[in-house]
Amino acid sequence: MNDRLLIATLCGLGLLSTTGASLAYPLLAPLFADGGSNGLNSFLGLPPKLLLGIALMVNPVGLLIGSAVLGPLSDGFGRRRALLTTTIGAALGHVLTAAALVSESYLLFLGARFFTGLLEGNGAVMRAIVIERIPGPLRNHALSWLNGAFHLGWLVGPLLAGFSMGGGITLPFYVAAGALLLGSSCVAASLPATAVAPGTDSWWAVARRRHAFTLLGHLPLRTLFTVHFAYACGVASLYEFFPLWLVDVGGYDAREIALVNMGMCALMTSAALFAGRASEREGRRRAALYAAVAAAAILCLGFGNLVLGIMAIIAFGVPHAYYNAALQTWSADQFAHHGQGSVMALLSTTFCLANIVMALVGAVLTLIDTRVVLVLGGVLAAWAAFALRNWSLASAHPGMEGR
Template structure:
């Protein structure tokens, strides 16, 4: 398959994946904070903010389980069949989400979001597909372009929600389901079918070759630790800056979507150029970028609307470059020895775990002040920046050099 078609297919799947994951972000805060009390927003008489945080948490739990094993399963069974199953399954999950909203069923909403997350964890598969079919600068650029498509999904999802919700609360989810079915059709056309090789069952692969098995290795365990801290800050920002906008600026779904357009637009444009080579050691470069991300997240803790808006917009630039640096470095350093699917799965799984942890923390902290979640995220990201700086300079005892 030609490289251009390979890259285009990967980028489209990445775009559709994060579009679906980010779709509820501008919908849920106004729905739970300002919506009329009913069986969805006041389920069992629980506080709406708590229900909102749980709704945020359940999708990443599914993503965590999916990304932990999907990359390794694709190493064993091939990228094409796994991508087909996950794309169609995620489309069904969006349809179930729409039904849950229409019927005002909070339990069904949680089940649907969990199932969608479980099958939307195929970003590890598309990263691995690029990592093991491309080499050198082209691979770095392709991974960066894929990151751009993933970032663009964080723009398209909220934008889709903001500008179609006037037609009905369920319409954005039906549109996302249709787009995923089109993506599945493209996978069937663009990726060649390969004969299935004999080997262990899918359950054996999932149990024995999941991404967390990589934590037995010192270098990958260190990467997991700093990446988890960094992504805790990022997911705290993603999950709770819309709620911050509702509380501080009294924004509605459309206004939140417009702010997201500015942030993700800058992030997407930055990702297109983030794969360029640099003479700076990768971990030291990542450390400076993570510090800038921490500063942007921390600006929301001031509680001033315009200061926070500047921070939201500025967030996208260093985050896009950080992703390009760390993913390309991990593919070069660890992918050959441990399998690109497993390594990319570990990175994706780390992001999902961070989503769960910060949604759980937010369920408690937002009952006091939403800014506490964002400040906690900024502190964790700053800590990660410090650890990456130490690793890049060879100051982390017991670890091999980062270069």
């Protein structure tokens, strides 16, 4: 097996998975809010903005479910089979999305976006492959590069939509589908087939009994979920509400917000190239330090002015990239006996859940002040840093930490 080809293939698929999730964002607003009537924005006579909100929500909901079940499924049925199936299926989902846009079928559009999100929740499968297949110190670097590819997709998706939609609103989805099919051929070439694990039931039985949240029956993994969820809520508060903060504080328009987002994504992706370097410091201690720096960046938006806030948004990408690398590699080493697919699925699902929770909480808190959401997020990330450090210290004393 060619390790370089495998790493490049997984990074490409990671990029495409988040690209597919973000692809529709710049395309949907004009369809639903430009004042014209079509089959999408007039479904059942409901308000166009309500229909837009539902259309934006279904993909992340599919991503949440996929993140919870695809990793454990790959533990039983094999990484190659799971990755090929989800990649080809996601390509089909993009084609169905294009068909829905052409026919102006709102229900088909919802189904296609949910189906695509469900299958693009295969990040846990990719991370498990890196952990199991890439030897030595290169493993940590490859895991960090994969994280960087996921980050970059949130920038590439809107750019792909913006540059290719001149050929028609469906062209970006056909481009994404073609790229995924090319990626599936690389998976077939770079990843050897494995047999179904002994005792594995049907895929439905495995998904129902071995989804990521079944790991919460173990005390250390409950602790991992709790601290990572708190940190992820902080991250989600920044991701989801810094555009609104820029509008409130600086009167920024869409182009100016996009430039700030580009700066953050570019720095985050660059940091991920180096975040996998080996360190003598214990993984949770490193993650705690990076979480504390990230929390400080988030709080700068809650208490700072426009210039300080913009600097904090862009700089946030560095500690976040290093936090992901530290926590994921530590979790992979510590909980390997639970199945790498399941462990990585727990981390991915936790992040998806945090995004949904903060979107709901933030929708209420922004009625008071957008800065309230960001202060809450910063406090949660700071608590996660404190909890991670204490957890690491407790593990040095026998009997203080469950195994």
